[in-house]
Amino acid sequence: MNNKLTYIKRHKFKSTLIVVVLLLYYFCLPRQLFKDPTATVITSSRNELLGAMIAKDGQWRFPHNDTVPDKFKTCIIQFEDAYFYQHPGFNPVSIAKALKENLTSGGVKRGGSTITQQVIRLSRKGQSRTYFEKIKEIVLATRLEFRASKEKILSYYSSNAPFGGNVVGLDAASWRYFNRDASQLSWAESATLAVLPNARSLIYPGKNQEQLFNKRNRLLHKLMKQEIIDSLTYQLSIAEGLPQKPYPLPQIAPHLLQKVTETHSGQSVQTTIKKPIQDQVNTIVSNHYQTLKQNEIYNAAVLVLDVKTRKVLAYVGNTPTDKAHQKDVDVIDKPRSTGSILKPFLYAAMLDAGDILPNTLVADVPTQFGSYNPENFDKQYDGAVSASRALSRSLNVPSVRMLQEFGLDRFHHYLKALHLKDLTYNANHYGLSLILGGAESNLWDLCKSYAALSSTLNHFNETSSEYYSNEFAEPTFLNTKTIDFGKKTSEKTLFDAASIYLTYESLKEVNRPEGNENWEFYDSSKQIAWKTGTSFGFRDTWAIGTTKNYVVGVWVGNADGEGRPGLVGVQTAAPILFEVFDVLPNSDWFSKPFDEMQAVEVCLKSGYRASPNCDTKEEKFIQLSGLKTAPCPFHVLVHLDNTEQYQVNSSCEDLSNVIHKSWFVLPPLMEYYYKAQNPFYKPLPPFREDCLGENGVVIEFIYPKENNTIFLPKDFDGETNDLVLKVAHSKPETLIFWYLDERYLGSTKDIHEFAMKPKRGKHIITIVDEFGNESKRWIEISE
Incomplete structure (x- = not known):
């Protein structure tokens, strides 16, 4: 060691030179x-090439x-x-x-x-x-x-x-x-x-x-x-030949490639995409595009998620259309009008809050909230319909009435908890139209929300009836990323498992579209909870479905927002949805979350908890929060004579001759529409003429609606058509008197419809029955 030090001291220049040379040699290579710059490359979960950007x-x-x-x-x-x-x-x-x-x-x-x-x-x-x-x-x-x-x-x-x-x-x-x-x-x-x-x-x-x-x-x-x-x-x-010209690189998931390039430009990214599924979904979308474009519908998107891993299995951001119809636009993350696709969230929220039971009857009658006048798609009314059936049939009026009853701010809070990023305004900005497409969302967020609900239910049943704190985590298309669902907790993340399960049970009852848009019940071996949506003006259509293992979301429309006749969710998006599910492996149906449910007696006709007056009851499992719902309000105990054709009381009949019977009674307006759809419905019998103490008389306008502006068209002879007024009375046989601006017009009995020709301007219509019950309605006649 000493000899080396002595040598270095004697030969400082040479030693320094050697050190410098060695340092230069060490650092000479960058x-x-x-x-x-390199291309952005995406591969499947099995490292198969999906696409590359130069x-x-x-x-x-x-x-x-x-x-x-x-x-x-x-x-x-x-x-x-x-x-x-x-x-x-x-x-x-x-x-x-x-x-x-x-x-x-x-x-x-x-x-x-x-x-x-x-x-x-x-x-x-x-x-x-x-x-x-x-x-x-x-x-x-x-x-x-x-x-x-x-x-x-x-x-x-x-x-x-x-x-x-x-x-x-x-x-x-x-x-x-x-x-x-x-x-x-x-x-x-x-x-x-x-x-x-x-x-x-x-x-x-x-x-x-x-x-x-x-x-x-x-x-x-x-x-x-x-x-x-x-x-x-x-x-x-x-003996093998030589390549003659370059092949185009695969473009199996071009819109996902665009998305990956935004954050991983120039990198090779292994995605979660399952190539066989992606290929099949591409073919399905391409085939439907050939049909849709005949009706000038050019764009569609499909997203497939794995519920358990929250990984993206297929990502089709658009159809193989042309640049004139924005083929390069990735629709999956673009905000579009939601149509009816949010209705299941309202149903689940009301179940979760204990405001309804699955089959609680809700009103389906002409309704007006200020200037807002919601209508069902077919412009028909059922009078009364179970909440579950209203959801599976996607009825608009019951949904709006349920939202009004539940509370706009309250529902808006639930939607914000779903992390829908396009829901940027407060509740009042959207109003009650929120439930019918007044808001915007995107396919990614909606599929994420459905996947979170399905995963919540799966986790609850797989654990000791526990929830995960981060159930609403973002899905991923990166194969290296694993979703962290958070910690186990006894507290629900948003909806309890029973409310989700009951919502899915309702959505499972929807019928499946087959070829030529005919309807058949879907094969029970593939049970799917699914919902469609159609925005105002036929601009956006949706279909989102979930099984225990998969969520499939479909959007169909025009990227530029042009509406088209026939652009309806059940006709355009739903067939794609079911074809995609057909290529996915079968899933078992969700297990019932018994720890969040309790068996109670439920009135079969009203869907409420059975009251003593309910004549047909059945024990059903309901969500625990549903225990606080009111008993059935539509079954009353009536007292009849021995013919059972009239109501009686002690003023006209000996009590020993009175028959006591449970009777299903709806309010007059609900009854008016309900009995047209239900021929076995029996209105409440009238009191016998010799009886005293009649009560419970109700009178309601069917048409016109409150503060309605009415245009009266002219016929081929140039004559102005009549305005036909309609009223529902709890006792149809009662005599009703009609007035226009306090001027007597006439009377009706049994069928309360009255034709008149009011002049242009504002008027007040007054009706009075023979017992003095009165109702008024303001209208304006326009020409």
Whole structure:
């Protein structure tokens, strides 16, 4: 040690020089050899190529790949550098031979460069090929040999070697010239790519085919002589043809590629996409597009999620339409009018809050809230319908009435908890139209919400009846990402498991569209909870369905917002939804969350908890919050004479002769529409004429609605049509008197309809029955 120190002190300059040289040698090689922009590449969950976006410099240059297929590795070593694994970065023998030949010929006839030297040359692009530059390459090559393994050096070469035209790197060349992954190439194909970089400006697919063919076959012959391949493989290989022109790269998920490029530009990203499912969904969308475009409907999107992992299995952002119809627009994350697709959330919220039971009867009658006048799609009314049936049939009026009863702010709070990012305004901005498409959302958020509800139910049944704190996590299309559902808790995340299950039970009852839009019950082996939606003006249609394992979401419409007749969810989006489910594996139906439910007696006719007056009851499992709901209000105990045709009381009948009977009674307006749909409905019998103490008389307008502006058209003779007024009375046989602006018009009995021709302007209509009950309605007549 002392001798070394003494030597250094005596030879300071020499020692310093050695240190400087060593430092220069150590730092002479850049930390990052290649800085060229690369293409953005996406692959499936099994690393199958789904698509690529060309690099910013216009080159098909895939991101660096550390893996070099064995066949190509063997070919390139045998063709370029047979002593690759023996030399320290340069081959003195090859250099000496090349130098002698070049000096003899007076030009550059032979290179003598090793693969390592070629890697250095590729990284120092644009440098002139001089002897001084050659010395630099040798120095840098030896430095690279110290830094990197032989396999790493090979991967540098294969990822950055030019293969003709704008194709750089083995991975891009394999797809451009042979339309498959490099690991799947034959010996002939691998040999073809191995010889290409050697003279890429002169020889490439489609040009100088004979020269390329001969170079490839010479390499194959060498492989046979080296006993790397046998004679049969050699004969088969030389019989293979050459690629004639580049193939277009796969574009299996182009809109997902766009999305990935936003955050992972120039990278190779393994996605969660299942290629077989993606291919099938692409075909389904393409087939439906051919039909839809006949009605000038050009765009559609489909998203498929795995409920358990929250991974994206298929991502189709648009149809294969043209640029004029915005084929490059990814509709999946674009805000569109929701139509009726939010109705299941209201139903679940009301169940969760204990405001209704699954089959509670709700009113389905003409309704007006200020100037807002919701109507059902078919403009018909049922009078009364179970909440479950209202949901499965997507009836608008019951939904709006339920929202008004539940509370707009209250429901808005639930929607915000779903993290719907396009729900940007307060509740009052949307009003009651919120439930019918007054708000906007996107396919991603809606599918995410349905997946979260399904996952909540699954987790509750899989654990000891517990929930997860982060159930509404964002789905992912990155295969490296695992969703963290948070911690287990006894507290529900948003909706309790029973409310979700009962909502799905209702949505499962919807019928499935088949060919030619006919309706049949869907095969019970594939039970699906699903919902459609159609926005105002037929601009957007939706269909979202869920099973225990999968969520499928479909949007159909025009990206520019143009509405089209026939653009209805059940006719356009639903058929796509079910075709997609047909290609997915079967799922079991959700298990019933018994720990969040209790069996109670329920009135079969009203859906309420059974009261003592209910004549038909059934024990059903309801959500625990439903225990606080009111008992049935529609069954009353009536007292009848022995004919059961009249009501009686003690003033007209001996109590020993009175028959006490339970009777299902609806309010007059509900009854008016209900009995038209339900022929077995029996109105409450009238009191016998000799009885006293009649009460409970109710009178309601059916038409016109409050503060309604009415236009009276003219017939073919130029005469103004009549305005027909309609009234519902709890005792239809009662005499009703009609007044217009306090002017008596006439009376009706049994059927309370009255025709009149009011003049233009504002009027008040007054009706009075023979018992003095009165009702008024303001209207305005317009011409």
